[in-house]
Amino acid sequence: MSTATAIVKPVMPERHFLNDNYGIRSWLLTKDHKRIAILYLFSITVFFLVGGVFASLIRLHLLTPNGELFEADTYNKLFTMHGVNMVFFFLIPSVPAVLGNFLVPIMVGTKDLAFPKINLLSWYLYIAGGTFSMAAMVSGGVDSGWTFYAPLSSGYLKTHVIMLAVGVIIAGFSSIFTGLNFIVTVHRMRAPGMTWGKLPLFVWSNYAASLIMILGTPVIAITLILLALERGFHIGIFDPKLGGDPVLFQHMFWFYSHPAVYIMILPGMGVISEIVPCFSRKRIFGYSFVAFSSIAIAVFGFVVWAHHMFVAGISVYSALVFSLLSYAVAIPSAVKVFNWTATMYKGSIEMSTPMLYAMAFIGLFTIGGLTGLFLAALGLDIHIHDTYFVIAHFHYVMVGGMVTAYLGGLHFWWPKITGRMYPEAPAKLAALITFIGFNLTFFPQFILGYMGMPRRYWAYPPEFQVLNVLSSAGASVLAVGFLLPLLYFAWSLKYGEIAGDNPWQATGLEWETSSPPPTHNFHHIPIVTKDPYAYGEDAEVTVVH
Amino acid sequence: MQLNFPIFPEQASSMAGQVDALYLFLVLITTFFSLLIAILILYFAIKYRRTPERQAEQIHGSTLLEIVWSVIPLGISMVIFVWGAVIYYHMERSPSNPLEVYGVGKQWMWKFQHPGGQREINTLHVPMGRDVKVTMISQDVIHSFFVPAFRVKQDVLPNRYVFTWFKATQPGTYHLFCSQYCGTKHSGMVGQVVVMTPEDYANWLASGKAEGSLASLGEKAFQQYGCTTCHRPDSGARGPNLEGLYGRPVRLTDNRVVLADDNYIRESILEPNAKVVSGFQSIMPTFRGVVSEDEIIAISEYIKHLAPQEANPLNNRTSPTQIRDSEVPNIQDQNKQQNQQQPAQQTPQGKRPVNPSGKKP
Numbered sequence: 001m002s003t004a005t006a007i008v009k010p011v012m013p014e015r016h017f018l019n020d021n022y023g024i025r026s027w028l029l030t031k032d033h034k035r036i037a038i039l040y041l042f043s044i045t046v047f048f049l050v051g052g053v054f055a056s057l058i059r060l061h062l063l064t065p066n067g068e069l070f071e072a073d074t075y076n077k078l079f080t081m082h083g084v085n086m087v088f089f090f091l092i093p094s095v096p097a098v099l100g101n102f103l104v105p106i107m108v109g110t111k112d113l114a115f116p117k118i119n120l121l122s123w124y125l126y127i128a129g130g131t132f133s134m135a136a137m138v139s140g141g142v143d144s145g146w147t148f149y150a151p152l153s154s155g156y157l158k159t160h161v162i163m164l165a166v167g168v169i170i171a172g173f174s175s176i177f178t179g180l181n182f183i184v185t186v187h188r189m190r191a192p193g194m195t196w197g198k199l200p201l202f203v204w205s206n207y208a209a210s211l212i213m214i215l216g217t218p219v220i221a222i223t224l225i226l227l228a229l230e231r232g233f234h235i236g237i238f239d240p241k242l243g244g245d246p247v248l249f250q251h252m253f254w255f256y257s258h259p260a261v262y263i264m265i266l267p268g269m270g271v272i273s274e275i276v277p278c279f280s281r282k283r284i285f286g287y288s289f290v291a292f293s294s295i296a297i298a299v300f301g302f303v304v305w306a307h308h309m310f311v312a313g314i315s316v317y318s319a320l321v322f323s324l325l326s327y328a329v330a331i332p333s334a335v336k337v338f339n340w341t342a343t344m345y346k347g348s349i350e351m352s353t354p355m356l357y358a359m360a361f362i363g364l365f366t367i368g369g370l371t372g373l374f375l376a377a378l379g380l381d382i383h384i385h386d387t388y389f390v391i392a393h394f395h396y397v398m399v400g401g402m403v404t405a406y407l408g409g410l411h412f413w414w415p416k417i418t419g420r421m422y423p424e425a426p427a428k429l430a431a432l433i434t435f436i437g438f439n440l441t442f443f444p445q446f447i448l449g450y451m452g453m454p455r456r457y458w459a460y461p462p463e464f465q466v467l468n469v470l471s472s473a474g475a476s477v478l479a480v481g482f483l484l485p486l487l488y489f490a491w492s493l494k495y496g497e498i499a500g501d502n503p504w505q506a507t508g509l510e511w512e513t514s515s516p517p518p519t520h521n522f523h524h525i526p527i528v529t530k531d532p533y534a535y536g537e538d539a540e541v542t543v544v545h
Numbered sequence: 546m547q548l549n550f551p552i553f554p555e556q557a558s559s560m561a562g563q564v565d566a567l568y569l570f571l572v573l574i575t576t577f578f579s580l581l582i583a584i585l586i587l588y589f590a591i592k593y594r595r596t597p598e599r600q601a602e603q604i605h606g607s608t609l610l611e612i613v614w615s616v617i618p619l620g621i622s623m624v625i626f627v628w629g630a631v632i633y634y635h636m637e638r639s640p641s642n643p644l645e646v647y648g649v650g651k652q653w654m655w656k657f658q659h660p661g662g663q664r665e666i667n668t669l670h671v672p673m674g675r676d677v678k679v680t681m682i683s684q685d686v687i688h689s690f691f692v693p694a695f696r697v698k699q700d701v702l703p704n705r706y707v708f709t710w711f712k713a714t715q716p717g718t719y720h721l722f723c724s725q726y727c728g729t730k731h732s733g734m735v736g737q738v739v740v741m742t743p744e745d746y747a748n749w750l751a752s753g754k755a756e757g758s759l760a761s762l763g764e765k766a767f768q769q770y771g772c773t774t775c776h777r778p779d780s781g782a783r784g785p786n787l788e789g790l791y792g793r794p795v796r797l798t799d800n801r802v803v804l805a806d807d808n809y810i811r812e813s814i815l816e817p818n819a820k821v822v823s824g825f826q827s828i829m830p831t832f833r834g835v836v837s838e839d840e841i842i843a844i845s846e847y848i849k850h851l852a853p854q855e856a857n858p859l860n861n862r863t864s865p866t867q868i869r870d871s872e873v874p875n876i877q878d879q880n881k882q883q884n885q886q887q888p889a890q891q892t893p894q895g896k897r898p899v900n901p902s903g904k905k906p
Contacts, residue, residue, distance in 0.1 A: 076726075151686055281601040282601045283604070286611055311689065311700050312700045316638075341582055345593070346601060347601045347602075348596075363579070363582060366583075373575075374571050377625050379632020381629070386724040450554065457731070
């Protein structure tokens with residue numbers, strides 16, 4: 001029998017973090033992790049839209065094989081700026097800096113992150129990095145590709161490579177500070193009773209991502225500084241003409257940029273681990289396996305970087321080792337997928353918008369992950385390396401996985417953040433449009449890649465046109481799916497239903513405080529006694545404060 | 546295939562079928578697991594949809610299941626790993642007795658040189674049914690030699706030779722792409738590989754306007770740059786004798802032993818002081834910026850063709866060559882006069898008596 005739910009019309013709390021203080025200063029000088037999360041939300045949305053415009057122009061250009069819309073240089077700048085915007089200024093900060101910032105302190109039951117001022121500094125660094133990147137963009141653009149491969153970027157290009165690199169370095173510090181804050185907060189500031197075994201999986205996965213942020217990000221800074229030294233002062237590091245080694249650049253670049261993939265996906269996995277139990281009304285299946293698989297991914301993620309370099313001129317034996325280790329990282333990812341699926345078994349499943357996104361994530365991430373096996377298979381990678389197969393693979397993980405998780409999480413916690421519900425019908429429609437548009441955009445690219453179309457091509461042989469047109473058509477559908485939430489989220493701020501503290505009857509400390517939460521998160525510091533995801537253990541009653 | 550909408554590239558090399566087999570295996574695995582997960586999710590979502598009558602059954606987990614779904618993917622992964630590794634190992638090893646072709650990549654074109662001296666730009670003619678080894682280097686940035694129909698790809702580096710090989714099985718014309726982003730006209734750095742029957746290939750070679758074999762071109766360059774001044778097979782030579790050098794181990798002044806391969810020869814031309822042969826002084830000037838990559842390939846080819854002469858001392862002899870210190874500046878002045886194109890000569894470092902390896906003969 002279903003539990004009786006107290007039907008009380010929810011009301012907005014009188015005081016919460018949004019109305020505690022007014023004025024621009026109260027936002028720009030805030031030390032409240034929730035307000036900083038909102039600052040991040042607005043800024044990464046801007047970068048996502050800018051990156052999305054570049055993506056749309058790329059797809060528009062590729063409608064015809066002979067490069068009729070843009071000049072080759074312009075096209076090269078478009079894909080560079082698309083990649084840089086999306087990777088460094090959207091994907092990396094997305095879940096950690098917005099949802100993580102908002103939720104990690106509340107989930108562990110504390111008032112704020114360990115270092116609130118450093119948290120604010122991290123946002124300013126992000127904005128400073130973004131300013132450099134935007135400046136490089138408007139002052140003529142950069143055409144190095146987001147990978148900055150030397151010696152092309154250090155000795156041959158005539159664009160503002162250094163300015164862009166400076167932007168990326170500065171933005172890197174913002175993510176180091178976020179990671180540092182998370183790690184210290186999780187270690188030192190958990191509420192009484194909040195043991196490691198009771199931590200929400202969202203916290204576990206952000207913790208794992210934070211480890212990568214603080215260990216990996218300095219390496220990209222070092223790499224780009226060396227690149228700038230070579231470009232600016234002709235100090236030979238990567239360019240053989242100056243006595244350097246170009247493969248060294250790739251080792252250093254991927255030493256960060258491969259683990260960075262897990263900075264991007266791990267927090268997204270954490271979102272899914274929250275949504276699936278909530279809408280299945282079930283404990284997560286295999287809590288400790290899901291938690292430790294996050295740590296395993298973070299650790300293994302550091303020892304697989306050279307799988308980006310199987311045809312780059314590394315030795316056969318190092319290729320063998322890196323291929324083998326790459327398969328090791330596949331196992332914890334598979335474990336997560338199976339556990340999420342098993343969580344739904346015999347649940348009581350409600351297909352609301354966050355759950356739709358979570359289901360899309362599981363499916364698309366499975367395809368994204370499995371196609372990674374193709375690329376880690378040495379003999380096969382020779383053929384598909386640097387083709388559209390790679391593009392399709394990482395967009396399945398990054399867009400089908402990460403962006404889907406981010407949108408799912410945004411819908412899930414939107415009532416907590418704003419105190420109001422988003423409208424369910426248009427949200428479901430948007431989720432469906434996104435799913436269809438996404439697959440239509442990126443599935444044809446797997447085939448294109450196996451056919452042999454190299455990435456970063458301004459013009460291509462005519463036999464590839466059909467698949468490119470399909471992909472571009474899908475991109476226009478996908479764009480609609482991404483724009484719709486902007487509209488109804490904005491609408492909901494004024495017209496959305498009042499959500500109440502716990503509209504989903506979810507477990508977790510964030511649902512025990514008001515929506516939106518008060519500035520100090522809790523009126524009383526909570527004492528944790530229940531297991532995480534203790535669904536179905538007691539009556540689900542909406543408590544109204 | 547007459548389809549307008551192919552989903553496979555042509556199979557035109559001995560490896561293509563093997564790569565495609567692994568690809569199909571992975572497509573099967575991916576389809577199976579993706580469908581399994583998708584069907585389970587949708588089935589659960591419908592079967593266990595929320596109704597007022599039913600409550601979720603709380604299941605905490607199952608260690609047995611966790612082990613099962615870790616071990617099965619691990620097993621499948623290991624099959625894929627081994628399968629991929631076997632193909633890779635095969636493709637990364639040089640075939641025995643291949644037809645050798647040399648390639649130079651530069652922004653934004655491919656240049657090829659055949660042993661017979663034929664040169665091509667953005668087109669590579671090869672015979673069917675024979676192992677063809679393409680040894681490549683870049684003049685500027687990193688490029689990548691990619692022939693989808695052969696399933697081969699190799700990044701072409703600016704600092705050392707790399708190679709790839711294939712055995713074409715179908716006559717025809719196939720795409721050659723640069724697959725490593727290399728600047729403005731990256732997508733214009735394309736060409737074609739023309740596979741011909743052995744007879745057609747022989748005709749093509751004969752009709753080519755070669756100015757002599759690659760080795761003879763190398764010999765000309767060797768003379769032109771004055772290499773013969775020092776690299777002579779007599780006992781008074783100031784540089785090591787290069788006869789029979791290729792493929793042999795060479796002892797250096799610091800007692801290391803290196804193999805004299807293409808990369809060693811190229812480095813010795815561009816960075817003569819990097820690896821000085823035991824018994825010789827580092828008096829050779831660098832030829833960086835003077836000699837082109839094409840010429841280095843030709844010179845290497847010439848050196849390969851220099852057969853060992855038993856009567857003459859070998860390059861890795863242990864006895865140091867007697868060069869009077871006073872002789873060195875004169876040699877360099879002569880070189881300057883002989884060849885105005887040569888770069889500024891470096892003065893020899895120090896005027897120590899020659900005793901490089903520290904060994905007495």
